[in-house]
Amino acid sequence: MASAREVRIRIRSVKNIAQVTRALQAVSASKVRKAVDALMHTRPYAEKAWQVLTHIANQPGKENLHPLLVSRPEVNNVLVIMLSGDRGLAGAYNTNIVRFTMERFINYPVPVNYITVGRKGRDMLIRRRVNILAEFSDLPAAPSFADVSPIGRIAVDEFLDGRMDEVHLVYTDFVNMVRQIPTIKKLLPLEVQIGDGRVQEYGEAERGLAAAYIYEPSGRQILDEIIPRFTALQVYQAVLESLASEHAARMVAMQNATDSATELAGILQLEYNKARQQTITNEILDIVGGAEALVGT
Secondary structure, three states, X not given: OOOHHHHHHHHHHHHHHHHHHHHHHHHHHHHHHHHHHHXXXXXXXXXXXXXXXXXXXXXXXXXXXXXXXXXXXXXXXXXXXXXXXXOOOOOOHHHHHHHHHHXXXXXXXXXXXXXXXXXXXXXXXXXXXXXXXXXXXXXXOOOOHHHHHHHHXXXXXXXXXXXXXXXXXXXXXXXXXXXXXEEEEEEEXXXXXXXXXXXXXXXXXXXXXXXXXXXXXXXXXXXXXXXXXXXXHHXXXXXXXXXXXXXXXXXXXXXXXXHHHHHHHHHXXXXXXXXXXXXXXXXXXXXXXXXXXXXXX
């Protein structure tokens, strides 16, 4: 059994750790609220952009409207944008998104290139010796659209130049504070279909689209402007989803760590009381034994 002094030192260390994890839990709780608010603020623009896009793309001759809407007859190269965190202490958040990506693309029939957002995911992919085309890290705590738009521009340029035939986006979808789901979305070529998951996500934009409208400027000019922006907007929303998921995962992990530290401190306190009681008992026995020896003498 450890001495009372050693147990007392361990109790002090565990309580200090509990204070740190409790502080991190409070910080993450504040950040996740801000991240969710930012996510909600992008929905009106995304809904209206998707409504205009679906209407134009469902007009006659949509196959020739824009190159980003055209599927390649043969897929030779694939680009994957993977979103992770820059810091740890978030439970299995970073590990789950990397494992999900690897399970999906490790045995892909064509070469796969990666754009990583987040230092943790980048480091894990480097250890797996995959081809990383670009990496983004140390994004602001509250990233703006301008901070994230270069990621979408790279994806669009790679697709339009013919170096990549498909672009996939892998991120963690924020459901609630205790549930975050790794998600994969086909980013390019942009598939505008009735009943597509993105239409349901951004609202019932497909209703009432049978009427024909005359757009000024032309529909092609509108698509040239809105499709690259909408592609970057999807990346931006995925970043916000991932940030909210990361903060929520960190908050839950720190709460569990705080609870575990508090429980461990209680167990160590009982061990300390037993060690202290044993020490007192030994001292009493020594005194009694000494007294009996003096009486015998």
